[in-house]
Amino acid sequence: MGDVAIIIPTLRRPDSLTRALRSVFAQTGVTERIAAVIVVDNDPLASASSTIDSLRPESPWPLVYVSEPTPGVARARNAGLAATDAPLIAFLDDDEAASTGWLAALLAAQARTGADAVFGPITGRAPEAKDWLKPYLERFFGREGPAETGLIDHPWGCGNSLLVRANALPGDAPFSAAADQSGGEDDILFAALEARGGRFGWAADARVEEFAPTHRATLDYALTRAFAYGQGPSQTAAAARNWPGVARWMVIGAGQAAVFGAASAALTVINSPRRAQMYDRTARGIGKLFWMKGFEPRFYGAAEVARLDRA
Incomplete structure (x- = not known):
């Protein structure tokens, strides 16, 4: 059994979810490490189930479908955690697509730094944005960090991250339900981790792309x-x-x-x-x-x- 579970929360984005999952299926150098790929469907209508059924034959690893019908970003993340006992948890958002070496780079950075939470760079994409806004929006939806892998002094968001469960994700529901509607559940989590003396790492080669949907590219x-x-x-x-x-x-x-x-x-x-x-x-x-x-x-x-x- 592998020691890493990849969790992807989703809400009515079938095309985007398909892109995210296929990028996970294409990961290299981690075949023996992945225990499961877990999709948490946060739609009360369970709309992602058909997408998962159609993609399951493509997955090199168990592709687990979890329905969390009560909408809420923290609730969805907690539901994904409840579906696995893997000691390492990688998060990818459903509007992201990972490079082929994404997970291998996160794992290598964690092993090298001993960090409790490791983050990687994000290239923002806003193809439908107005020309004058596109550079700003692509920076907004992206993130860049140090040129080299190593420890960093502050956390980033959960999208494109690898967390050591024992240290970074305490308890049965580590993400605060108070952030279900507004977001910021990862800020609360990482602030508490920092207060406990947790360490943060950066994986310079663990790049993903984030595609801003039309309603967000404004x-x-x-x-x-x-x-x-x-x-x-x-x-x-x-x-x-x-x-x-x-x-x-x-x-x-x-x-x-x-x-x-x-x-x-x-x-x-x-x-x-x-x-x-x-x-x-x-x-x-x-x-x-x-x-x-x-x-x-x-x-x-x-x-x-x-x-x-x-x-």
């Missing part, structure tokens, strides 16, 4: 996400009852909103494509100020199901 969506990302530091400090920390982040946010807001206005006047990046930084600053309950955007769970029902 300025409105990206800025709403930027606002939510900005809320993260303030919310993390508040969850720890670190009120001086909350105050510090709010002061930082006020400064960012003022400085980048002014830059945004100037770049908008001259119609510069760089204005999108300044809008982003302004939104992150405002998020640090408005971190309280009632201001969290809803990207996942019931909100996403409702959007899909309207589409």
Whole structure:
């Protein structure tokens, strides 16, 4: 039996899920390491079951279908974990496609660094975005880190990651259900891991591509996400009852909103494509100020199901 399970949560993205799974099936150098590929269907209608049935003959490893009918991003991740006892867990999102050496690079980086959580680079793709927005959006949906594999001093998100279960994923439901609708379940998880002395690693060669769907490849969506990302530091400090920390982040946010807001206005006047990046930084600053309950955007769970029902 292998020691790694790959978990892919999904919600009504059959074509994207197919692309993600076929990229997993093409992994090289890890044949004996993979215990299972687990797809967690977070659709109340269980719509991904037919996709899994059609792709199962292509999989070199057990392809496990899990239905989690209550929409929620944390709930979906926890359901995937409940379906395996593998000591190493790799997460791939259903809008991502992994390079052929992706998992081998994550595993090599973890072995080399001893990190509890290892992350890899993401190339953002927004093929349907407006020309002036495309460079910003592709940076937004991507991520880059050090040129070399090694330990890093901060975590990234769960998409494209490898976690040591015993250290990084404690308990039966390590992802907080409080983040089911808004996201940020990985931020909460990794903040707790860092507080316990956990270590983070970077796998420079573990690259995936992330394809932004049409409804996400817009300025409105990206800025709403930027606002939510900005809320993260303030919310993390508040969850720890670190009120001086909350105050510090709010002061930082006020400064960012003022400085980048002014830059945004100037770049908008001259119609510069760089204005999108300044809008982003302004939104992150405002998020640090408005971190309280009632201001969290809803990207996942019931909100996403409702959007899909309207589409």
